[in-house]
Amino acid sequence: MWHPGDAIGFISCSNGLTNNDRSLEMVSSLSRKIKNDFGLETVMSDVLFLDKETQQTEAPASRAGALLSLYSDASVKAIFDLSGGDLANEILPYLDFESIKSNPKPYFGYSDNTVIVNALQGKTGIQNVLYNPKVLVGQEEAFQTQALSDLVTQIDADWTGIFKISGNSASEQSAAVFVGGNLRCFLKLAGTPYWPELENKVLVIESAGGRYEAMCSGLAQLEQLGAFGKINGLLIGQFTQLALDEKTSAFLRVCRNYASRYGFPVWETDFIGHDDYSKPIRIG
Known part of the structure; x- marks a missing residue:
């Protein structure tokens, strides 16, 4: 799926993350985590957080464009969606599924991003992952580090x-x-x-x-x-x-x-x- 030196893209396709210290620290901690434990770099989408002026989630077309940019970035080998809420389905009409299909990589998302995980898979045939990447820096960090490692290495596990x-x-x-x-x-x-x-x-x-x-x-x-x-x-x-x-x-x-x-x-x-x-x- 990925190798040391590859990059993971961070994005919010549903409700943007709030611009507060807690969210900023979570993103920083997760970036450090995947660097230290998996040897991976991070590419931050510009729609990860709420718009600083309006405090609203970025427009659907902007979020879709940011997602397409991560697919077209050859250094990015997987996409971690850190958002949740209600707005994920807004971006679907703006996605270029043929472009995504030409640049296959797994999308990890959970909760409202069930919408994206399944729509992307159905339209492109790319295998995605139902997962909340934020749990990697949650209360069960060691458990989740092992769970993600198992996913990457045990492709045919029962x-x-x-x-x-x-x-x-x-x-x-x-x-x-x-x-x-x-x-x-x-x-x-x-x-x-x-x-x-x-x-x-x-x-x-x-x-x-x-x-x-x-x-x-x-x-x-x-x-x-x-x-x-x-x-x-x-x-x-x-x-x-x-x-x-x-x-x-x-x-x-x-x-x-x-x-x-x-x-x-x-x-x-x-x-x-x-x-x-x-x-x-x-x-x-």
């Missing part, structure tokens, strides 16, 4: 062991192809030209926010989109708000009901979600 899944036997799924991510954000792609192909893939779902009813509504939308008739399985990560509301078991029963009706297996993992133990997972 995902059932990596994510310590529970649920149905998954031995036949060791070479699964994944799609999805944050449930709410993934569904932003529904009905658009950016909706990815689901045939014979394992659908990953997780969410930080969202009450039981909202998450069940998301499952119903997936069914109405025909997703459950296509997928090979459902991998369920953390649903943080459901856990706080003590609704996890009820939600899992709904998931299993869909699975029994459509004949796909369901697995669960604590290593995909919005906490500092969430591991990177390849999309596509």
Whole structure:
């Protein structure tokens, strides 16, 4: 994926980072981290932070242009998106997917950037990574350093062991192809030209926010989109708000009901979600 001396591009395709000391220190710490631990340089996008004058996220066309610049930069071997929020889907109409396809490199993003991870993969065939790079300098830094190193070096590793899944036997799924991510954000792609192909893939779902009813509504939308008739399985990560509301078991029963009706297996993992133990997972 990369070698010492290569560069990682930092960008915000969703809501820009705030211009405060905490965000500035996080970016600096992450840059030092990938330099010291992986021997990689950093290329900072000019849309990483909110506009200093307006304190607004940079315009969609500007963010898309900055992303395309990182793809065209030969020194950049991977792109780390450090943002989250609501605005990632704004940039999709401004992307030149043929240019991206001609300069393949993995895009790492999480939460709202589920939109970008899946749209880019679907339009270009480039394998991307569902991952929040900021956890590399979070409370579980050592754990995440190992997780990222494993991703880079263990290309053919068995995902059932990596994510310590529970649920149905998954031995036949060791070479699964994944799609999805944050449930709410993934569904932003529904009905658009950016909706990815689901045939014979394992659908990953997780969410930080969202009450039981909202998450069940998301499952119903997936069914109405025909997703459950296509997928090979459902991998369920953390649903943080459901856990706080003590609704996890009820939600899992709904998931299993869909699975029994459509004949796909369901697995669960604590290593995909919005906490500092969430591991990177390849999309596509």
